[in-house]
Amino acid sequence: MSVLLCFADPYLDMIMADGIARLCNDLQVDPQDIVMLVVSWHMKAATMCEFSKQEFVGGLQSLGIDSLEKFQERIPFMRSELKDEQKFREIYTFSFGWAKEKGQKSLALDTAIGMWQLLFAEKHWPLVDHWCQFLQARHNKAISRDTWSQLLEFTRTVDSGLANYDAEGAWPYLIDEFVDYLNENGVGADGFSRTIGA
Numbered sequence: 604m605s606v607l608l609c610f611a612d613p614y615l616d617m618i619m620a621d622g623i624a625r626l627c628n629d630l631q632v633d634p635q636d637i638v639m640l641v642v643s644w645h646m647k648a649a650t651m652c653e654f655s656k657q658e659f660v661g662g663l664q665s666l667g668i669d670s671l672e673k674f675q676e677r678i679p680f681m682r683s684e685l686k687d688e689q690k691f692r693e694i695y696t697f698s699f700g701w702a703k704e705k706g707q708k709s710l711a712l713d714t715a716i717g718m719w720q721l722l723f724a725e726k727h728w729p730l731v732d733h734w735c736q737f738l739q740a741r742h743n744k745a746i747s748r749d750t751w752s753q754l755l756e757f758t759r760t761v762d763s764g765l766a767n768y769d770a771e772g773a774w775p776y777l778i779d780e781f782v783d784y785l786n787e788n789g790v791g792a793d794g795f796s797r798t799i800g801a
Contacts, residue, residue, distance in 0.1 A: 610622035610623070610625055610626045611656055611659070616655065616656045617653055617654065617655055617656065618653060618654040618655075618656075618659055619652070619653050620652040620653065623639075623652060623653070623654070627639065629671055630671070630674060630675055630678065631675070632678060635721075637682075637685065637721050637722070637724070637725055638678055638681050638682045640694065640698060640701075640721070640722075641681040641682065641684055641685065641694060642662070642681060643697075643701055644693070644694045644697045644698075644701075645662045645665060645666055645681070646658040646659055646661065646662030646663075647661065647662065648662075648701060649700070649701070650701065650705060651701055651702050666681075685725045685726065686725075691725075691726055692755065694722075695722055695755050696752065696755075698718050698722065699748055699751045699752075702714050702715075702718050707745075708747070708748070709745035709746055709747050709748075710745060710746045710748075710751065711745055711746075712738060712739070712742070712743060712744060712745055712746060715738075715745075715746040715751070716735045716738065716739070719731055719734065719735060719754075720735065723758070726758075728758045728763075729763040730758075730763055730785070730790075733781075733784075733785060733788075733790060734754070734781060737780075737781050737784045737785075740784075741780060741784060742777060742780075749775060750775050750777050750778075753774060753775050753778060754778065757774065757778055765782060765785065765786075765790075768782055770782070
C-alpha cells in the first residue's frame, strides 16, 4: 500500500492530476479510459482528477490492492463491472457529482456531453449522438442532477425507435423536447437519422 502513496503530493496529502497521470502511466492505462472512472467510483472520489489520501487508501483496501501489480491485475475486473446493470447505474449516478465543478449544483454542458459519450460508449445507446447534438442546438445550458438521472431511465425504458415513449409520462421537459427534436428531424424506428448530420 505504501508504495502506491508515492503518487501523492507530500505537501497536500492528495493525489492530483499529475500523480494520477503517473499512476495511469505505470498501470498502462490511458487517463481518458473509462476504467479510471470505475477506479474513482471505488475510491468514492469527490472530484475528478484528484484523490484524497483517505479516498485512495480506502478504495485500494476495498479492492484488496496493496501493490502496483495487484492494481494492474484488478483493471479487467473493474472494466467488467460496467457490464453489470446495477453497478453501471451506480457508476452513472456517481459520475454527476464527480464530474461537476466544486461548489456547482449543475454539470457544465460540455462536461456532461463528454461523460455521456464516455458512458454510453460502454453501455450502447443508439441515440447518444442525437442527444448531444440536440443539447448543443437547443439547450446550451448546464445539466441538472434530475435531467442526468432521468436520462438513464429514458435510455433503459424507451426503445430507440420511441415506439413505447409516453408523452404523458413524467419526463423532464428537456426529454420531451428531445423526442420532439427527433421527430422533427426524421429519426427512424431504428434510431438512426435520415436527416441529422446527413
